[in-house]
Amino acid sequence: MSGSVTVRVPAKVNVQLAVGAARPDGFHDLANVFLAVGLYDEVTVTPADELRITCSGPDADQVPLDRTNLAARAAIALAGRHGIEPDVHIHIAKDIPVAGGMAGGSADGAGALLACDALWGTGASREELLAICAELGSDVPFSLVGGAALGTGRGELLTPLEVGGTFHWVFAVADGGLSTPVVFREFDRLTEGTDVPLPEASPVLLDALRTGDTAALADALANDLQPAALSLRPSLADTLSAGTAAGALAALVSGSGPTTAFLAKDADSARAVAEALLASGTCRAARVAASPAAGATVVG
Known part of the structure; x- marks a missing residue:
C-alpha cells in the first residue's frame, strides 16, 4: 500500500x-x-x-x-x-x-x-x-x-x-461552539411538561425543494432546536436580525448551532448579506455557499 x-x-x-x-x-x-x-x-x-x-x-x-x-x-x-x-x-x-x-x-x-x-x-x-x-x-x-x-x-x-434548483446561503460563524448534547438537554428542559408532537417533514418544504422555489423554501424553514440554542446563546438573536435586515429571505440557527444560516434570493444578494453581517459585528466570519452539493467524493 x-x-x-x-x-x-x-x-x-x-x-x-x-x-x-x-x-x-x-x-x-x-x-x-x-x-x-x-x-x-x-x-x-x-x-x-x-x-x-x-x-x-x-x-x-x-x-x-x-x-x-x-x-x-x-x-x-x-x-x-x-x-x-x-x-x-x-x-x-x-x-x-x-x-x-x-x-x-x-x-x-x-x-x-x-x-x-x-x-x-x-x-x-x-x-x-x-x-x-x-x-x-x-x-x-x-x-x-x-x-x-x-x-x-x-x-x-x-x-x-429531489432538488429542482440552486439555493444560495450565507453562514455566520459565531465565537465558540455549542455542544449538540447540551442543546438537546436544553430542548428537553424547555419542552418539559408539554405535549411534543411526533416529528414530520413539511410537505410544503419538500415541495419547495423539489421545485427549486427559493421564496417558498424561505417561508417553510424551521428548526425545533432554535429556541434551545437561543436560550444558551442569546446573542445569536442579534445575528439573525442583522441578516434579515440585510435582505436575507429567511434566517435560522443551523442544526444545534451556533452557526446561523441565511437563505438569499441569489448569489449577489448572498454576498451583500455576508458583507452586512460582517459589518454588524454580530459574527466572527460570514461564508457564502450554494446547495445542493455532492456527498463525499474521492478527489485525489
Whole structure:
C-alpha cells in the first residue's frame, strides 16, 4: 500500500429539523431535512506505522487529534470489519466551521471512511459504508451521500430528496461552539411538561425543494432546536436580525448551532448579506455557499 487518497466532503444545513420527545435511550426521533452545501473539508489518508491524526485550517486547534475523532473512529471501524490494522495518517484540512451545527465532524468521519476504503481496497458496498456511518453518528450517513435527504429515526435513516434548483446561503460563524448534547438537554428542559408532537417533514418544504422555489423554501424553514440554542446563546438573536435586515429571505440557527444560516434570493444578494453581517459585528466570519452539493467524493 503506497500513495495517499484525498476525499472532499461537504457541510450541511438543516432546512427543517423537527424534534420529538426524548426516547428511553436518550435519543430523539427526528424529521431532519438535510441539504449539503458547498463548504468542504478534505480528508487525506496515507499509510503510516500507526494511526495518527493531524488537522489544519480555521479553528484546527479545537479538533480532537485522538481516537475520539470521528475520522479515527471511521478508520478503526472499517479496519476492524476487514481484519486489518488502521495504520494510517489522517490529515483533515478544515473549512467547515468547527462545532458549528454544520456536521463538520461527521463530514470528517464520512471522508475518512471513504478514503480508507479506497486506500485499502476493501471494496465495501454502499450499504456497508452507510451502516458504519450510522454507527458513528446520526449525521454521518448524510455526509457520505450529500445532495438532499430526509433523515428519520435519530436522523440516520435516509430518504433521498429531489432538488429542482440552486439555493444560495450565507453562514455566520459565531465565537465558540455549542455542544449538540447540551442543546438537546436544553430542548428537553424547555419542552418539559408539554405535549411534543411526533416529528414530520413539511410537505410544503419538500415541495419547495423539489421545485427549486427559493421564496417558498424561505417561508417553510424551521428548526425545533432554535429556541434551545437561543436560550444558551442569546446573542445569536442579534445575528439573525442583522441578516434579515440585510435582505436575507429567511434566517435560522443551523442544526444545534451556533452557526446561523441565511437563505438569499441569489448569489449577489448572498454576498451583500455576508458583507452586512460582517459589518454588524454580530459574527466572527460570514461564508457564502450554494446547495445542493455532492456527498463525499474521492478527489485525489
